[in-house]
Amino acid sequence: MDIAFVNSTHKWGGVKTWIIDIASLLKNRNNVMIFGRRGSFVEVAVQRGVFARSIGFGADFNPFLIVYFLYIFKKFNVDVVFCNVGKDMTTAGVAAKFLDIPVIQQIGLPADIPHTRKMELLHKWINPWFLCTCEFIRDGFVKSLPYVKADKTKVILTAKNCAEAVTPLGRPMRIIMTSQLNPDKGHALILGAITKLKGDFTLRIVGTGHIEKKLHALAEKLGVSGKVEWCGFSTDVRSHLREADIFVMASSCEGLPNTLQEAMSEGLVPVCRDVGGCREVWPEELEDLMLPFDAPPEAYATVLQRLLDSDAATLQGLKAISRDACVKTFSLVGKVAELEQWLSQAVVARKPG
Numbered sequence: 001m002d003i004a005f006v007n008s009t010h011k012w013g014g015v016k017t018w019i020i021d022i023a024s025l026l027k028n029r030n031n032v033m034i035f036g037r038r039g040s041f042v043e044v045a046v047q048r049g050v051f052a053r054s055i056g057f058g059a060d061f062n063p064f065l066i067v068y069f070l071y072i073f074k075k076f077n078v079d080v081v082f083c084n085v086g087k088d089m090t091t092a093g094v095a096a097k098f099l100d101i102p103v104i105q106q107i108g109l110p111a112d113i114p115h116t117r118k119m120e121l122l123h124k125w126i127n128p129w130f131l132c133t134c135e136f137i138r139d140g141f142v143k144s145l146p147y148v149k150a151d152k153t154k155v156i157l158t159a160k161n162c163a164e165a166v167t168p169l170g171r172p173m174r175i176i177m178t179s180q181l182n183p184d185k186g187h188a189l190i191l192g193a194i195t196k197l198k199g200d201f202t203l204r205i206v207g208t209g210h211i212e213k214k215l216h217a218l219a220e221k222l223g224v225s226g227k228v229e230w231c232g233f234s235t236d237v238r239s240h241l242r243e244a245d246i247f248v249m250a251s252s253c254e255g256l257p258n259t260l261q262e263a264m265s266e267g268l269v270p271v272c273r274d275v276g277g278c279r280e281v282w283p284e285e286l287e288d289l290m291l292p293f294d295a296p297p298e299a300y301a302t303v304l305q306r307l308l309d310s311d312a313a314t315l316q317g318l319k320a321i322s323r324d325a326c327v328k329t330f331s332l333v334g335k336v337a338e339l340e341q342w343l344s345q346a347v348v349a350r351k352p353g
Contacts, residue, residue, distance in 0.1 A: 001340075001348055002031040004073065005082045006092040007041065008057040011180075012233075014258030015084055015108050016041050018133070018158050023050045025336045033076065035092070040235050060090040069095035079348045082106060083128070086119060093126050102347045103128040109255045110140020120147055129347055133158045134256040134277030154342060157281065158256055159335030162326040166267035166319045167242055169312050172200035175304065176244035176268070178237050178259045179251060181209030186250025186273075188218055192297035195222050199308045204229040206240050241266040245315065246307055250300065251275055252293075261330060267323030269315060271303050283325040286318065 003026060005019045016036075023032045027050055034045045038054035045052035058065060069092045073081065081096040082104045083089050089105060096103045105113075105128045113119060123145075130153045132138035138155050142148055175194075179185040187205065194203055205215075205228060219225045234240060237259075241247070247263030247270045254276035261281060264270055272278055273291045282290055291299050307315065 001079045001343060002077050003033070003080055003082070003343075004076075004078045004092070005032070005034045006069075006088045007034070007036045007084045008087040008091075009085055010037060012040060012235075013108070013180075014133075014158065014255075015106055017258050017262075018106075019082070020045050020048055020050065021159065021161070021332055022336060022339065024048045025332060026340070027051075029340070031076065033072075033078075035072075044235050057087055057091060060087055061094065062091055065091045066095050066098075070098060073099055073101060080104060080343060082131075084108075086113065086122075089122055089126065089128070093122070093128065097126045104131050104347065105129070107132045107137055107141050109253075110137050111144050112141070113145060115145055120145075123147065128152070129154060131156060134280045136277035136280065137255045154346075156335055156338055156342070157330045158258060158261060159330045159332040160261050160265035160326055161332045163242075163266045163323055166316065166323050169245055169315055170243065172202055173246065173308055174202050174204055174244040175246045175248055176204045176206065176240060176263070177248055178206045178240065178262065179249065179257075180207050181205070181212045181215055183211055184251060184253045185209070186252060187211075187215050189250045189297050190248055190300060191215065191219055191222055191224060191228070193300035193304065194224055194227060196298065196301035197305055197308065199305075201227065201308055202229055203227055204231060204240060204244060206231045206234050206237055208233045237262060238266060241268060244268055245319070246271060246304065248272065248300065248304070250295075254278065256280065261326070264322045265326040265330075267319040269307060269318045270322055271300065271307070281325060281329050283321050285321045289318075 023034060026032050032050055034050055034052040035055055036042050042052045042054045073095055078101055080102045081092055083093050084106050093103050103126050107130055132153055132155050134157060135155055138153050142150055219228050241263055247268040249260055249272035256277040271289050273295050274293050
């Protein structure tokens with residue numbers, strides 16, 4: 001198959017990580033191309049051996065870009081086009097429709113697509129498939145857009161390369177957060193939680209965002225600056241995860257968090273609140289590490305302190321359970337095979353003409 005991924009978003013996020021991971025394996029048996037804005041997304045794709053091009057998107061229904069995609073899709077005999085946000089649909093999606101190429105829109109959150117008259121008309125005209133990363137997202141998405149038919153949706157869990165082995169425990173114990181530094185990601189809550197912890201540990205925070213300066217100031221105010229490592233933006237989050245032992249997430253709004261899956265794939269002990277689709281990849285053996293949605297800092301502190309006080313054998317066992325959940329539930333190889341099968345049997349096979 002000849003597959004095109006189009007993503008016009010500015011910031012790095014879970015969908016971009018998913019595209020690059022999936023494309024890196026799909027290219028072994030298919031012709032794959034990626035189109036995005038100039039920057040790290042396209043650069044990382046090229047580093048991973050995927051054909052990728054930087055383009056400027058401009059306004060919705062940009063006629064020059066529609067013509068460009070018409071030329072590219074026809075030249076490379078594209079079989080299916082993946083889009084992400086509305087601007088992708090109003091350019092690449094429109095071009096694909098003119099060429100009778102099936103379109104798949106990736107849905108990262110239940111309310112990703114606003115219910116507007118323009119979007120409804122566009123969806124009804126293009127008639128795309130909707131690929132959701134978990135059941136939680138699909139259920140919310142269908143409710144948010146009543147005109148979307150359930151039989152035009154597909155759930156394939158986002159996937160990760162699973163580490164071959166679990167890394168040994170570090171000393172001091174390292175806790176890590178890898179979410180964007182935005183209010184809904186709960187960094188302030190975790191900074192409050194670590195004020196109550198005893199023992200030798202560090203909290204590594206990877207990422208940037210709107211409240212970065214406020215979080216630095218809060219750490220100073222709480223007296224925990226000496227316990228926090230600020231790492232900024234990274235295109236190689238996995239290297240940071242391999243140096244950590246416990247992954248903590250306190251987000252108040254998630255779909256199926258890419259950060260959680262990355263951490264579990266590297267065998268970190270996960271601690272998070274019951275949010276979004278987390279339960280769809282969460283192993284039963286770690287039930288006591290998933291906190292209620294409204295868990296306060298004290299609840300996180302209690303669980304984290306118990307982990308800090310655990311012996312090495314217990315923690316290594318928990319890390320192994322986390323990594324094994326990746327192997328069983330969301331391994332990249334397995335999910336790429338599932339995606340290919342769906343594309344060939346349901347999507348491309350029904351391509352008009």
